[in-house]
Every structure is written in structure tokens, then in C-alpha cells.
Amino acid sequence: MKKHYELKVAGLTRNLPIIQVADDLAIASFVLLGDAEMTTVAASEIVKRLPENIDFLVTAEAKGIPLLQELARIKGFKSYIVARKSVKSYMESPLEASVFSITTQKEQTLYLDGHDVELIKDKKVAIIDDVISTGESLQALVNLVEKAGAKVVVKAAILAEGDAAKREDIVFLEELPLFPL
Numbered sequence: 001m002k003k004h005y006e007l008k009v010a011g012l013t014r015n016l017p018i019i020q021v022a023d024d025l026a027i028a029s030f031v032l033l034g035d036a037e038m039t040t041v042a043a044s045e046i047v048k049r050l051p052e053n054i055d056f057l058v059t060a061e062a063k064g065i066p067l068l069q070e071l072a073r074i075k076g077f078k079s080y081i082v083a084r085k086s087v088k089s090y091m092e093s094p095l096e097a098s099v100f101s102i103t104t105q106k107e108q109t110l111y112l113d114g115h116d117v118e119l120i121k122d123k124k125v126a127i128i129d130d131v132i133s134t135g136e137s138l139q140a141l142v143n144l145v146e147k148a149g150a151k152v153v154v155k156a157a158i159l160a161e162g163d164a165a166k167r168e169d170i171v172f173l174e175e176l177p178l179f180p181l
């Protein structure tokens with residue numbers, strides 16, 4: 001099996017290590033955290049594909065966070081919303097939704113702080129992540145945002161992995177293949 005996959009995004013090239021995540025599956029590991037150059041360039045491309053009428057940007061921790069920071073900076077937003085993977089002591093009446101992610105290969109729960117629920121209620125929201133693969137994380141975010149009374153106007157990512165690249169309801173910059181074993 002090849003050890004790396006060459007990914008090109010908006011003029012940048014990354015050699016992603018191919019790692020086994022299950023008996024029958026390997027994936028090309030795209031870790032946005034720490035890649036300041038990719039974060040900046042990808043955000044400048046994604047922002048062109050977002051509708052104008054967005055009130056809030058929403059992601060799940062962790063790897064989507066720097067992307068939202070940069071998107072918020074470009075859009076001139078003073079804040080953005082991060083769904084967490086554990087309940088924090090400072091959260092008030094958190095909403096929750098479960099998710100099975102391809103990289104972690106187990107069920108996780110996403111939590112939205114009640115303060116954020118109040119912020120996005122009746123607002124137009126863009127859900128954004130670094131990668132959409134099975135779509136479980138995205139769906140959990142959609143469930144959270146809709147439970148909070150907000151409207152999802154766009155779902156976007158840098159990469160669509162595997163079958164996600166065939167989806168017509170998401171915006172993305174590049175495809176990322178899966179590597180069945």
C-alpha cells in the first residue's frame with residue numbers, strides 16, 4: 001500500500017500519511033491543526049463559496065476551530081460557535097447530539113452551550129468543518145443547530161472524503177479518497 005497521498009488544495013500541496021483506522025480501511029490523514037498556511041488559504045477560498053446572508057459560523061471541536069477563526073476574521077464576525085465533545089462546567093443547559101466519526105471510530109457526543117443556543121436562535125448559520133466523510137459529525141451539528149432554533153443555510157468543508165464527494169448538499173474545495181484494505 002502507498003504510504004502517502006498527495007493532496008492539492010488551492011495551490012498548496014500536502015503529502016498526507018495513509019493510516020489504517022479499521023481492519024478494512026485506511027485513510028489519508030489531513031490534520032489542519034497547526035497548519036497555518038493551509039488554514040489561511042483554505043478559508044480565503046471557502047469564504048467565496050458562502051452565501052452573503054450568514055449570521056453565525058458553527059463547527060465541532062477540534063480540527064475545524066482554526067478554520068472558523070480565520071473565516072470569522074475575514075467576514076468581520078466578532079464570534080463563532082464551537083460544539084464541544086465534552087460538557088464543561090461553565091456550560092448552561094447544553095444541547096447534545098451523538099456522532100460516529102471515521103477517524104476516531106467510535107461514538108462521540110457533541111454539546112452546544114446554552115449561551116450559544118440563545119445566540120443562534122432564529123439566525124442563519126453556516127456549518128463548517130475541515131473534512132466531511134461519513135457526514136455523521138455534520139449531521140450531529142445540523143441536529144444541534146436546528147434544535148437551537150437556527151436555520152442551516154450552507155454546509156461546507158475543505159475536503160469531502162469518500163462518498164461525501166458525491167453529495168450535492170455540501171460545498172467543498174477538494175475530494176479526498178478512502179483506501180479500502
Ligand SMILES: O=P(O)(O)OC[C@H]1O[C@H](OP(=O)(O)OP(=O)(O)O)[C@H](O)[C@@H]1O
Nearest residue numbers: 061062063101102103133134135136137
Ligand atoms: O464525516 P465524519 O465521518 O463525521 O468525519 C469528519 C469529522 O472527523 C474529523 O474529526 P475527528 O473525529 O477526527 O475529531 P477531532 O477534530 O476532534 O480530531 C473531522 O474534523 C470532522 O469533524
